Amino acid sequence: MTRTIHAVHQVSRPQGAPTAENFAFVTEELAPLAEGTALVENLYFSVDPYMRQAMDEGPVAEGHWALDAPLEGRSLGRVIESRTPALAVGEIVGHRKAWRTHAVVTPDETRRIPDLAGVPLSAHLSAFGGTGLTAWVGLTRIARLQPGESIFVSAAAGGVGSAAGQLAKLIGAGRVIGSAGSPAKVKLATERLGYDVAFDYHDGPVMEQLRAAAPDGLDAYLDNVGGDHLEAAIERLRENGRIAWSGAIAQYNSTEAPAAPRNLFEVNLKALRMEGFLVRQHMDALPELYEFLAPHLASGRVVPEETVVEGFDRSVEAFLGLFRGENTGKMLVKVAD
Amino acid sequence: MTRTIHAVHQVSRPQGAPTAENFAFVTEELAPLAEGTALVENLYFSVDPYMRQAMDEGPVAEGHWALDAPLEGRSLGRVIESRTPALAVGEIVGHRKAWRTHAVVTPDETRRIPDLAGVPLSAHLSAFGGTGLTAWVGLTRIARLQPGESIFVSAAAGGVGSAAGQLAKLIGAGRVIGSAGSPAKVKLATERLGYDVAFDYHDGPVMEQLRAAAPDGLDAYLDNVGGDHLEAAIERLRENGRIAWSGAIAQYNSTEAPAAPRNLFEVNLKALRMEGFLVRQHMDALPELYEFLAPHLASGRVVPEETVVEGFDRSVEAFLGLFRGENTGKMLVKVAD
Secondary structure (H helix, E strand, C coil), rough: CCCCEEEEEEEECCCCCCCCHHHEEEECCCCCCCCCCEEEEEEEECCCCCCHHCCCCHHHCCCCCCCCCCCCCCCEEEEECCCCCCCCCCCEEEEECCEEEEECCHHHHHHHHCCCCCHHHHHCCCCHHHHHHHHHHHHHHHHCCCCCCEEECCCCCCHHHHHHHHHHHHHHHCEEEEEECCHHHHHHHHHHHHCCEEEEECCHHHHHHHHCCCCEEEEEEEEEECCCHHHHHHHHHEEEEEECCCCCHHHHHCCCCCCCCCCCCCHHHHEEEEEEEHHHHHHHHHEEEEEEHHHHHCCCCCCCCCEEEECCCHHHHHHHHCCCCCCEEEEECCCCC | CCEEEEEEEEEECCCCCCCHHHHEEEECCCCCCCCCEEEEEEEECCCCCCCCHHCCCCCHHHCEEEEEEEEEEEEEEEEECCCCCCCCCEEEEEECCCCEEEEECCCCHHCCCCCCCCCCHHCCCCCCCHHHHHHHHHHHCCCCCCCCCCEEEEECCHHHHHHHHHHHHCCCCCEEEEEEEHHHHHHHHHHCCCCCCCCEEHCCCHHHHHHHCCCCCEEEEEEECCCCHHHHHHHHHEEEEEEEECHHHHHCCCCCCCCCCCCCCCCHHHHCCCEEECHHHHHHHHHHHHHHHHHHHCCCCCCCEEEEECCHHHHHHHHHHHHCCCCCCEEEEEECC
16 A cells, blocks of 8 residues: 655745745655544545635634645545544545545545435536535525526636536526636537626626626626626626625735725615625535436536546646636546546 | 795705705795695604715606705604595604605605604604614614624714614624714713714724724624725624625715725625615514614613704705714704694
8 A cells, every 4th residue: 555645735925826836746655544544545636716815824724724734625535544434445535635645534524425326426526516515505595596587607617607507597597697718618608507698808898798798687696706797797786686705716816905896885775785605604505406406417417517637746737727717617636546 | 724835956966065055945835735635744854864865866766856846855744734534634644755844745655653652753753764774674684683792883973873872782782883973972872872882983094993992803884884984894894794784974975986995805705794775675674663662762761862953944954964974863854843
């Protein structure tokens, strides 16, 4: 059994956009397994926009990464050695010890991955992972999207957006409008991700493009970018509209205070609800999502949109690609078969 | 019976702060009452910050005022002549035909004012009027304030704020913090309006003063001013904090886009909920407020804070005084006994 593992550490803090120099690949020799632990071979892990914030200086207890130390992230792995009856060799588990080829875990640090017929393993990091659950919670619990209502989703071809378009349609939404950062992503959004209409935010001011796409206004907005998208959505939302704010990738690399929407006072005038949410506070929604979505995944009606980068040595490249818009859907690193 | 009535019309649109020149006092001769209507002698009406927005150009259907025409506002009057069995002479009714000494109304345009033992008539425009109901809805339905929680209220000595401090304490709030615009108002807030601590926003940056007043953070914020107060509140709110946004008097006279809080992204990071609301959508909360508050008003434990300007000829002066901070509590015009 291997005792030499590979890992990525963060070795410096970025100013603005992260670079490869902020990371280092390291090897480590594992001590023999302690009683009550198991060794997991990682198969997949996800790289996510929120990790940009973790790279900044800040308390580890609040999710910031320490330098020269193991990093966190959502992972799927197979138990290959065990000194606890709670984890059997061969079992597939989810855990948070990513950015490494192998991880030593206790049972408490893992969650069981249900074997859902016809659902591919990687879906547990995409459609059933943090991004899919974010889309589900944002649509159902925060925006409380009702059949027939119209919704705008920014970053429509991204991890959350690719799940949100398809879920919104399954919920029975009326007009589903998306924005994305390239013609290919716009095409993907309308052809495969459930969007009725989408636009490329490079083609002109978001405000103007959203006015054209939603001439009758909006009931809800699922925000993954902030900035000009948020301002345009506020303008288009009807009285009692809802904004579910799950992320702001446009701002993560900013070293200045982000531009706030100049029309924020319309939240008051139109009785809008703008609600941020943290998916970790909504883990109890996962069984609902399994029940709602698994049959559609198994039947092929819904396809989890994933960009899978193969090979642990490309982990940093995969992460940096997120900020250059190189992914469609969820960005995953495939570590082993 | 008088047939000559006095009224105030708006005759021009303000640029920035309104002035006396935007208004004119007019007299009018009434035609004989039509079948199905009644003549009401107005006793009180309220002048409110939201009226500044009504003065701007815009659709009458959305509450904007037409020039050279009767104006709206919350009023209390006595029926003095009636050609409908639904309105008896001598009855006290609430209606929206303010800024005039008398009004011709249909039964549909009026609401019955309950005779609550020990509650003064003017309270139906203050503690039980739009401002008191705004405070109640903001605290209970929007901020969902729980016993023991801490809350910040801006414009603590204003119409909404004077009701909110007392209501928050009755609900069982922990620390209730207010801001106001003069030493006298700060004193009033802590001595009579339920606030545990208050500060004068002229004494230094709101951010610093709120940090000192709420060193352990906040659970909720009832916003009546926007701007720097909103930014400071966002900084102080704990995870899952709530912002109930009922008004933004600081911005009504602005001819530029208002400054948005630079830390708005914390709504996402801390899973805050920022919710605007329109009290007209919550009129069904009024019976709750009667039940909750009437005994306290009757016993004198709660005193509705009102600034009563006597005499119809001082109506415009009363309204303009709102924007110079001349009121404590609800600003009312007393038209007749």
